[in-house]
Amino acid sequence: MPVDQGTAPGYETAAGARICPLCEACCGLDASVQDGRLVKVVPRATDVFSHGYACPKGLALERIDGDPDRLTSPMVRIDGVLRPVGWDEAFAVIAERLPPLLAEDRNACAIYLGNPSGHNLDLGFYEAALVSAVRSRNLFSAATVDSMPRHLVNGMMYGTGFGVPVPDLERTSYLLVIGSNPMVSNGSLMSAPGIPGKLRDLKARGGRLAVVDPVRTRTAAMADRHLAIRPGADAHLLAAMITTLAGRGLIDTGTAGAHLEGLDELLAALAPFTPAAVAARCGLEPAAIEDLAIEFAAADGAAAHVRIGGSTQRFGATTNWLVDVLNIVTGNLDRPGGVMFAAAPGGAPNTRPADGRGWPHSRWTSRVRGFPERQGELPAACLAEEMEVPGPGQVRALISIAGNVARSLPHSARIEKALAGLDLLICLDGYLNETTRYADVILPPPRLVTRGHFDLTINQFATRNVARYSRPLSALRPGERSEREVLLRLASVARGDGDLPVEELDEAFARKAADRSDTLYGLEPGTAWAGIRHRRGAERLLELGLRTGPYGDLFGRRPGRLDLDAVENAPDGVDLGPLEPRLPEVLRTPSGRIELAPPDLVADLDRLEQDLAPEPPGTMLLIGRRQPRGMNSWLHNALPVNRNHPCTAQVSPASAQRLGAADGGLVRVASAVGEVEIPLEISDTVPDDLISIPHGWGHSADGTRQQIAVTTPGVNANLLNDDADLDPVSGTAVLTGQLVTVTAL
Ligand SMILES: Nc1nc2c(c(=O)[nH]1)N[C@H]1C(S)=C(S)[C@@H](COP(=O)(O)OP(=O)(O)OC[C@H]3O[C@@H](n4cnc5c(=O)[nH]c(N)nc54)[C@H](O)[C@@H]3O)O[C@H]1N2
Ligand SMILES: Nc1nc2c(c(=O)[nH]1)N[C@H]1C(S)=C(S)[C@@H](COP(=O)(O)OP(=O)(O)OC[C@H]3O[C@@H](n4cnc5c(=O)[nH]c(N)nc54)[C@H](O)[C@@H]3O)O[C@H]1N2
Ligand code: SF4
Ligand SMILES: [Mo]
Numbered sequence: 001m002p003v004d005q006g007t008a009p010g011y012e013t014a015a016g017a018r019i020c021p022l023c024e025a026c027c028g029l030d031a032s033v034q035d036g037r038l039v040k041v042v043p044r045a046t047d048v049f050s051h052g053y054a055c056p057k058g059l060a061l062e063r064i065d066g067d068p069d070r071l072t073s074p075m076v077r078i079d080g081v082l083r084p085v086g087w088d089e090a091f092a093v094i095a096e097r098l099p100p101l102l103a104e105d106r107n108a109c110a111i112y113l114g115n116p117s118g119h120n121l122d123l124g125f126y127e128a129a130l131v132s133a134v135r136s137r138n139l140f141s142a143a144t145v146d147s148m149p150r151h152l153v154n155g156m157m158y159g160t161g162f163g164v165p166v167p168d169l170e171r172t173s174y175l176l177v178i179g180s181n182p183m184v185s186n187g188s189l190m191s192a193p194g195i196p197g198k199l200r201d202l203k204a205r206g207g208r209l210a211v212v213d214p215v216r217t218r219t220a221a222m223a224d225r226h227l228a229i230r231p232g233a234d235a236h237l238l239a240a241m242i243t244t245l246a247g248r249g250l251i252d253t254g255t256a257g258a259h260l261e262g263l264d265e266l267l268a269a270l271a272p273f274t275p276a277a278v279a280a281r282c283g284l285e286p287a288a289i290e291d292l293a294i295e296f297a298a299a300d301g302a303a304a305h306v307r308i309g310g311s312t313q314r315f316g317a318t319t320n321w322l323v324d325v326l327n328i329v330t331g332n333l334d335r336p337g338g339v340m341f342a343a344a345p346g347g348a349p350n351t352r353p354a355d356g357r358g359w360p361h362s363r364w365t366s367r368v369r370g371f372p373e374r375q376g377e378l379p380a381a382c383l384a385e386e387m388e389v390p391g392p393g394q395v396r397a398l399i400s401i402a403g404n405v406a407r408s409l410p411h412s413a414r415i416e417k418a419l420a421g422l423d424l425l426i427c428l429d430g431y432l433n434e435t436t437r438y439a440d441v442i443l444p445p446p447r448l449v450t451r452g453h454f455d456l457t458i459n460q461f462a463t464r465n466v467a468r469y470s471r472p473l474s475a476l477r478p479g480e481r482s483e484r485e486v487l488l489r490l491a492s493v494a495r496g497d498g499d500l501p502v503e504e505l506d507e508a509f510a511r512k513a514a515d516r517s518d519t520l521y522g523l524e525p526g527t528a529w530a531g532i533r534h535r536r537g538a539e540r541l542l543e544l545g546l547r548t549g550p551y552g553d554l555f556g557r558r559p560g561r562l563d564l565d566a567v568e569n570a571p572d573g574v575d576l577g578p579l580e581p582r583l584p585e586v587l588r589t590p591s592g593r594i595e596l597a598p599p600d601l602v603a604d605l606d607r608l609e610q611d612l613a614p615e616p617p618g619t620m621l622l623i624g625r626r627q628p629r630g631m632n633s634w635l636h637n638a639l640p641v642n643r644n645h646p647c648t649a650q651v652s653p654a655s656a657q658r659l660g661a662a663d664g665g666l667v668r669v670a671s672a673v674g675e676v677e678i679p680l681e682i683s684d685t686v687p688d689d690l691i692s693i694p695h696g697w698g699h700s701a702d703g704t705r706q707q708i709a710v711t712t713p714g715v716n717a718n719l720l721n722d723d724a725d726l727d728p729v730s731g732t733a734v735l736t737g738q739l740v741t742v743t744a745l
Contacts, residue, residue: 301337
């Protein structure tokens with residue numbers, strides 16, 4: 001039922017504020033649109049969050065949105081070949097093939113939610129409609145190749161998976177960065193545009209930067225202290241730091257102290273992890289570990305922060321947990337200059353009234369490996385086996401939304417084989433790429449200037465509270481459909497209701513959310529609906545989120561406070577100020593306290609204790625890196641590769657010599673599950689016995705349409721990562737530190 005088509009006069013040539021949807025920095029831009037095409041993007045100097053910062057990716061948004069290879073119509077496989085078709089034809093195929101499969105077994109249809117879901121209002125709101133309509137236990141997302149350790153730890157300690165403590169970057173005097181390279185990635189679970197300037201400011205005000213990373217990254221190169229740790233040893237290091245502080249009587253929990261549960265039990269459990277016991281495993285001197293701990297504890301406002309390198313590893317959950325413990329035992333949780341909780345203006349689990357249920361997990365398990373769900377999801381590293389292993393409950397259909405699983409998930413050759421064997425693959429994606437080439441139906445998103453933008457998810461990890469909304473700068477063209485429409489129609493088909501009119505579906509969806517809000521906030525029935533019904537689509541749900549959010553007017557109960565009009569009328573955004581202490585109001589654990597010693601995490605210390613031996617010298621371990629122009633697997637077509645950042649395998653000069661390999665020469669890298677041939681780059685930033693390969697490459701020309709990317713295809717690092725290797729606590733894939741052998745060719 002096409003409803004979002006057609007053009008609205010006056011929209012087609014426009015200019016206005018636009019938040020960059022690519023990464024968590026969420027920079028404010030100024031965009032110009034001509035004839036509906038994004039033609040120019042410049043940084044917006046007056047944006048209340050980014051103050052004129054933007055990186056080259058955001059400034060090339062017009063190339064990304066205008067990439068001639070982007071799909072402009074749905075595609076359907078007809079006689080084995082993907083062909084462009086109209087929307088009704090694409091939906092007819094889905095309506096014919098999806099319901100019988102679901103009627104047999106809901107779990108036969110899996111869903112994967114990819115990374116851009118967190119940067120897109122339609123996906124952010126309406127993916128939930130699809131997920132609840134399909135009712136499959138086989139829900140997967142990028143979280144289990146990324147941030148699930150954080151969600152789990154957050155859930156177990158504070159009661160919500162999102163809404164995580166973030167470094168108070170502008171006021172801290174000591175920033176400890178573990179397994180993250182924000183100078184290149186622009187930061188993650190720490191939304192802060194312009195990290196380079198913010199780190200320079202930290203140093204200019206006399207603060208210190210410490211980096212724990214095997215590699216001397218651009219962030220490590222700026223640091224006052226760089227600890228070149230061995231991969232996977234961060235939990236050991238953190239345990240020993242905490243034990244050092246306990247041994248010296250330096251534990252001081254500050255204001256969080258009144259809300260803690262389990263401190264003594266925790267310190268007792270960590271006691272075996274002395275600096276001497278872990279030093280060899282970490283590849284560090286015991287004194288370096290002690291010095292770091294003492295320096296951190298002595299700082300007036302310190303913040304420890306961990307991301308990918310400390311999360312997509314065997315001790316991902318335990319590492320994330322001990323980072324928070326370190327912040328807590330040094331009195332840095334919930335204090336200015338330490339780590340603090342944002343109050344997301346659009347509403348979040350930790351701003352809504354508590355329901356006493358705590359974080360959901362372990363209600364079912366995956367069929368093949370028996371892995372317990374986390375936050376409703378199963379490990380993405382289990383997706384291949386669920387598609388591949390026959391028997392009752394086998395996944396026979398996949399709906400992949402904004403994801404490129406054939407490049408992003410470990411053991412990707414196995415993923416591709418399984419994709420090829422599916423009965424039905426539906427992809428919501430704008431490219432014919434390594435994943436969507438296996439699709440039966442591809443449903444492309446519209447141009448990004450047709451969407452409104454608000455950082456619903458990312459505001460939960462912002463380093464400052466802001467509310468910013470970008471208006472659509474162009475109406476949908478006749479062949480375009482909003483992702484709202486696509487998801488609602490898919491949901492309707494999956495529910496068995498058929499292809500109903502979209503506005504009807506949307507109204508029912510929004511009405512339900514509004515009625516729930518009435519109950520949640522004790523409003524007169526119908527109040528919330530009356531306050532939002534003048535809007536449509538994502539904006540209607542955003543209005544609900546904002547008005548019931550922490551700064552909202554609660555439909556007149558808190559007059560003068562935020563509604564969407566107020567935010568829309570402030571194109572630079574509404575600055576809601578620096579982060580403020582939120583304990584204990586932020587807690588959503590059943591006990592209403594901070595659980596310092598969750599049983600699943602304390603139990604993992606046994607496994608940590610079994611892992612104290614360093615690998616023998618000469619054992620090569622694979623690690624990853626991010627590059628300035630990439631965005632996981634999907635920007636290499638729109639942004640030509642920078643000569644300085646090709647897809648190479650970096651090793652140290654000594655490792656190169658031992659391997660007999662020359663700079664620029666080919667090497668074969670082999671793991672338990674695959675092998676690749678890749679040019680070698682000798683780099684003194686990488687320590688001996690590690691090999692660094694960036695992910696997101698390996699652009700296949702076979703059956704894809706990415707004319708630029710295939711000219712510099714690079715090599716797919718996930719051919720090497722073994723999907724058997726998981727953090728057993730969080731289910732997160734191990735994407736750093738897997739064993740490989742390297743041979744010069
Ligand atoms: N080896 C290794 N593997 C990794 C990582 C690593 O460090 N090392 N990092 C992991 C991490 S952190 C992440 S987040 C994952 C990411 O992995 P994925 O979740 O697969 O995400 P991307 O690779 O970013 O691919 C995004 C896809 O969405 C499409 N897309 C972009 N914008 C939109 C939109 O608005 N709507 C729709 N429908 N589609 C859109 C793009 O065309 C692309 O195909 O990769 C993980 N994989
Ligand atoms: N340019 C660019 N920016 C991006 C992305 C991109 O692909 N390109 N992706 C976006 C996404 S989805 C995310 S999640 C964020 C991620 O943002 P970051 O977390 O900053 O990710 P990386 O830059 O990969 O940094 C991870 C670091 O961990 C180190 N490391 C590897 N193994 C270990 C280990 O065992 N211990 C420790 N301590 N360190 C280790 C690596 O050497 C690397 O420097 O970046 C986002 N921003
Ligand atoms: S730093 Fe991230 S949000 Fe900012 S312009 Fe670059 S890609 Fe966009
Ligand atoms: Mo990510």
